[in-house]
Amino acid sequence: MPQEKDAAGKPAKPPRPPLSLWITPVALGWLLPGGGHFYLKRWNRGALLLFAVSGMFVFGLLMRGRMFEPGDTDLFNIILNYGGFVGDLANGALYFLATWFGYSQPDMPGAAPDYGAKFLVCAGLLNILAMIDAYEIAVGNKS
Amino acid sequence: MHWNPTHFEASFLFALFTSIVFGIVGKRTDRERLHYGLYVFGCFMAAIFGLAWLMYFGHG
Numbered sequence: 528m529p530q531e532k533d534a535a536g537k538p539a540k541p542p543r544p545p546l547s548l549w550i551t552p553v554a555l556g557w558l559l560p561g562g563g564h565f566y567l568k569r570w571n572r573g574a575l576l577l578f579a580v581s582g583m584f585v586f587g588l589l590m591r592g593r594m595f596e597p598g599d600t601d602l603f604n605i606i607l608n609y610g611g612f613v614g615d616l617a618n619g620a621l622y623f624l625a626t627w628f629g630y631s632q633p634d635m636p637g638a639a640p641d642y643g644a645k646f647l648v649c650a651g652l653l654n655i656l657a658m659i660d661a662y663e664i665a666v667g668n669k670s
Numbered sequence: 671m672h673w674n675p676t677h678f679e680a681s682f683l684f685a686l687f688t689s690i691v692f693g694i695v696g697k698r699t700d701r702e703r704l705h706y707g708l709y710v711f712g713c714f715m716a717a718i719f720g721l722a723w724l725m726y727f728g729h730g
Contacts, residue, residue: 576691579686580691582683586683642680653687653688657695669698
């Protein structure tokens with residue numbers, strides 16, 4: 528089938544999928560790792576994502592990793608803290624539960640707390656990948 | 671409760687969790703997902719051992 532082209536002769540962009548199609552699985556995927564996949568009845572994949580993301584988050588807590596908080600004085604630390612904060616926040620309910628239960632770890636020297644902070648951020652980044660996967664399934668790009 | 675892992679334990683866990691997620695989101699069939707997850711895990715392990723030996727010899 529020939530590709531549709533716009534007035535300038537460039538290939539036309541496919542229409543954006545409606546919000547109602549993907550917002551629920553993506554929001555559920557953010558709140559609970561694998562939640563979007565559970566909503567879309569991909570039980571095995573959802574369970575594996577829940578295991579991997581929450582496992583990494585729990586090990587990050589056990590290693591006493593610090594949660595990033597936005598704001599600082601110099602530009603490098605502002606970027607670092609905002610980036611880390613977004614990563615932590617991407618853990619959804621895991622992040623909110625940890626902070627509501629009073630988890631607050633100062634920045635400590637040593638390998639374990641350093642690994643822990645990276646585990647917490649990486650768990651959030653992996654959850655973002657899971658949310659993108661849930662989006663792809665919801666809009667029909669993946670099965 | 672506090673856990674103080676070795677460098678190998680921490681990097682092994684990181685490799686395990688990351689390769690599970692990469693395997694799931696990276697491919698389209700279950701067979702491809704399993705193969706890709708194992709491949710990514712193998713790459714992590716090769717990098718961990720390779721860099722560990724490099725640092726060992728680098729320190730003399």
